[in-house]
Amino acid sequence: QHISSLYLIMSGSSSNFQEGSFQVESANCQYSDNAILSDYVYETTMVDGNVVKPVQTKMQFQTERQVPKTGVMLIGLGGNNGCTCVAGALANKLGLTWETKEGTQKANYWGSLMMSSTVKLGNDVRNGGQAIYTPLHNMLPMVNPNEIVWGGWDINSTNLADAMKRSKVLDYDLQKKLYPHMKDIKPLPSVYFPDFIASNQDARADNVLTGTKQEQMEQLQKDIRDFKKNNGLDKVILLWTANTERFASIEEGVNDTAENLLQSIENGEPEISASTV
Template sequence: MPMQTSLKPVVESPNVRYSEETIEADYEYENTRCSKDENGVLKVFPMKTLITFRTQRKVPKLGLMLVGWGGNNGSTVTGAIIANKHQMSWNTKEGVVKANYFGSITQASTVLIGKDYDGKDVYIPMKELLPMVNPNDIILDGWDISGLNLAQAMERARVLDYNLQEKLRPYMEKMKPRAAIYDPDFIAANQDERADNVLQTKDKWEQVTQVRKDIRDFKAK
């Protein structure tokens, strides 16, 4: 059976260096260059380029602003992150379901990193390869032309199971999208009735200015 481990790997190599702040790795990239000489002979020259990758070991704070936060995708992503963060479980007709990140490449897949001394393959979770953000720590915000809070948007979307919606409601009803730019040329006609949360501006430059202000306000949180 292949070995699977959740331990963070430490590479013992002269090409990899660890410090308290960073991980540095040297990689030799091999390529070729081709040219014809004066006699028309095609000559191929092997080339090597040394590349150094530097990764910060401290995972930074990550914020995500979604355009259309109150839509089906935005409300579902928000609900999924909250459900995982709080390790929620809920009843369905198939039984009890627990929140998980199945389907996520970084959170649910493993990577083959080599073999042990018995010749068995060794796999580790992809999220353990290098320091990376835990989705549960992502801070969400965004814009939407609809003024419904995220709990109401989730209910309107009809994507998540009802019992899960009830558990998410206390968290998501506190979330409300910022006023959004409304341009009928880029929005489906059936969205017109829900457009009650739009920027009241004189021109497009004023819209850009407000969106930039929203981003600055969010980053300052």
């Protein structure tokens, strides 16, 4: 239903679909050379017994107008989620097509909220008040996923092409076309604390950092700095795609404040998980 609705909007006349850039004229929105500033009033209602009181909170949002060159580092890069995410982005960037039992398939971003959803922008004053729609990614300056630089860590050293084959998620023909583009992407050594994840991961943990928790944290920080510098990036985003960890207790004096947490990492406290580091 979502795809059909989007198709109807996009296949209609040009008067009801705004794909290019636009500018808002409002006292609540200002443009500078570097940013868009927008004022917003969040309204809610507080109830105290039989007294109901509307409450307003004033907010201001700032959005950079220059889209930064962005890298994404995945923790668990070689897992099913990590390698499939990178494979999907590369398939779209390369415009790949492949054969399935249903016929020829072309890479697309259906299922991506940002890339395939539309938003009602308003009504067209020049064309009888027809509704105007625009892609969600057109609402503000946003990073195109085709331009993302990918990297990350994994406790297993398998390159992403073989990790993709191992995960058995993608169609075989697509795997063949992606293989040469993914075989040279290899995960960086990752943090491995066996107490926090399932024991069946032990056999594949051949790409792990050594040293104290403090030393491992410092290596991760260096990895991020190197990744940013080597790829000429403005920003780096870290996303967790690795195994689910067991619950980590919040202990007073250990991990209840940022200051205590950093001290606990330096002290090698056992209740500091890999995801925390």
